[in-house]
Amino acid sequence: MVGTSLLNKKAANIKKENGQMAPVPLFQSQESVVGEVRIEPLPGKKVEHMGVKIELLGQIELYFDRGSFYDFTSLVRELDVPGEIVDRKTFPFEFSTVEMPYESYNGVNVRLRYILKVTISRSYATNIVEYKDFWVRNFSPPPEINNSIKMEVGIEDCLHIEFEYSKSKYHLKDVIIGKIYFLLVRIKIKHMELEIRRRESTGSGPNTYNETETLAKYEIMDGAPVRGESIPIRLFLSPYDLTPTYRNINNKFSVKYYLNLVLVDEEDRRYFKQQEITMMRID
Incomplete structure (x- = not known):
């Protein structure tokens, strides 16, 4: 039996592949990853091995290329020389001030994950391998320049119509503040809404996959406005499952966010204007 434990006290509740939320150890870049590995043979048995090692891996997995992992971080520590383990044995380990440049991400077509991988090498049988996931969140300083849109x-x-948003860069618990001005109205508008869309792009060139999700729909107006009318916008972001913007991560994927303004007339024709915004995790 192999177990890996970490000494950090922080955890994040993350949705697993089965849809259930579970606590996962939480780190940020430049933190040390410290813990111990426990190996306990079955009663009356011993584990003969050619060495024990632990690896810290940062991986990108593209789901359409399942089974292929692209490592962008790879560190290794040797825990034990060849020999045998008869009783329970504990191996402490430390990866000091690890650079973990990208945030963890579970998307529609891609996953960016950090794992600890313990390998007990054996010459006479299949290696024993144990994995433990942990999560990384990184913080950015507030932007010095944050232009309006x-x-x-x-x-x-x-x-x-003209519309204005107070800024173009938002933190994950921010509020979108804006205003819409009607300069000419000669169609019968039924209602208007603001959407937050997330576009995940994986692959490159002709093999690029784009997946767009609508994360929020916020009705701004119901009914037909008149010329000279102005409508305020105030949309709080905290209820929504947002991540920072990811731009061409390791040449494998990007995640971008858009504000999509949608007008629907009485014949259900839709008119829209889309604008990219930048999402940031600010401490």
Whole structure:
């Protein structure tokens, strides 16, 4: 029996593959990963081995290429020289100030994970391998420049609106504040809503897979506005399952966020304007 424990006291509740939430040890880049490995043979048995090692791995797994893991971090510590283990034995380990540049991520088509992998090498049988996942979250400083977003939506001689968001970079518990101005309205608008969309891109070139999720729908207005009307926007982000923006991580995947303004007329025609925003985890 092989077990791995970590000495950190922080944990994050993460949704597992079965959909259940479970606590997972939580770290951030430049922290030390310290713990111990316990090996306990079955009663009356012994484990003969050619060495015991532990690896700290940062991996990207693309689900359409399942079984292939791309390592961007790989560290190893030798725990024991060849020999045999008769009774329970404990091996302490430490990976000091580990650079873990990317946040953990479980997406639709891709997973970025950090694991500890213990291997008991054996010459006469299959190696014994044990895995333990941990989670990484990294924080960014507040942006020095955070420009507002100003855009227009127009249909010639029918509709002309301007919308403005107070900034273009948001932290995960932020609030989107903005305003929409109606300069020309000659179509019968039924309602208007603001969507938060997440687009996950995996692969590259002609083999790029794009997966877009609508994470939030916020109705801004119900009914037809008149010229000169202005509608305020205030959308709180904390209820939604957001991550930071990921840009071309290890040339394998990106995750981007968009604000999508949607107008629906009385004939259920939809008009929309999309704008990319940057999501950040700020301490």
